[in-house]
Amino acid sequence: MHFISEQRLDDGVLAREFTLGEIPGTLWTPESDVPVPLILMAHNNGLPKREPRLVARARHSAAHGHAVATIDAAGCGDRPRSAADEQARADIRRAMQAGEPVDEIFESFIGPLVEKAAPEWRTTLDALLSLPGIGGPVGYSGWMALGIRLAVADPRIAAAGFFAGGYVPRAQREEARQVTVPLLLLLQWDDEGNPRQRALDLFDAFGTEEKTLHANTGGHTGTPWFEVEDGDRFFGRHLK
Known part of the structure; x- marks a missing residue:
């Protein structure tokens, strides 16, 4: 891991850009x-790490320890x-504009993204846990499809906060039954692109007590x- 820049913010938080091989963070x-x-x-794939909502959440959590x-x-x-990624995104936009079903397009696109990202x-x-000053435990916050995979595959994840917006592939819906860490799920009731009942069914399927x-x-x-703020209190209970 190579740090390429750092900035001390007005809330006392230190923000550092890094690269890890070809991975920027x-x-x-x-x-x-x-x-x-x-x-x-x-974040859901497609949004950059500099996305303002994510940065604001990250700074708030860092300021709280x-x-x-x-x-x-x-x-x-x-x-x-890749050309395949660009084509899949174009297919999704076209189908949504035409009011056509998009689940199968999402399935063929999001599933491989999770497999690559995890x-x-x-x-x-x-690399992060080898740095001085970071001791764990580890929480996960954000993109639900990826978070399900990590919560099941990596025992270092001790708690998870998921956003219900975004397509969850069938493989991760099945894996949800194996998620046993404490879980907080955020659902936007009127999310225009994500069926409410699917999110409720998935919440019911999670195996955690x-x-x-x-x-x-x-x-x-x-x-x-x-x-x-509630999310920070959730992580404060389970990571300290």
């Missing part, structure tokens, strides 16, 4: 004399997209800011 750390827990914060890291997955941010996140986690659902009115990007 950002790490936010609070001022602390002891090692701090870590939150992996992943957690190290927070995010990376750009393949085809995201500054990383080049190993990169685990490699990044290895400790799971909480927060549902708010509004569309896909309307998650209230107080959910960020």
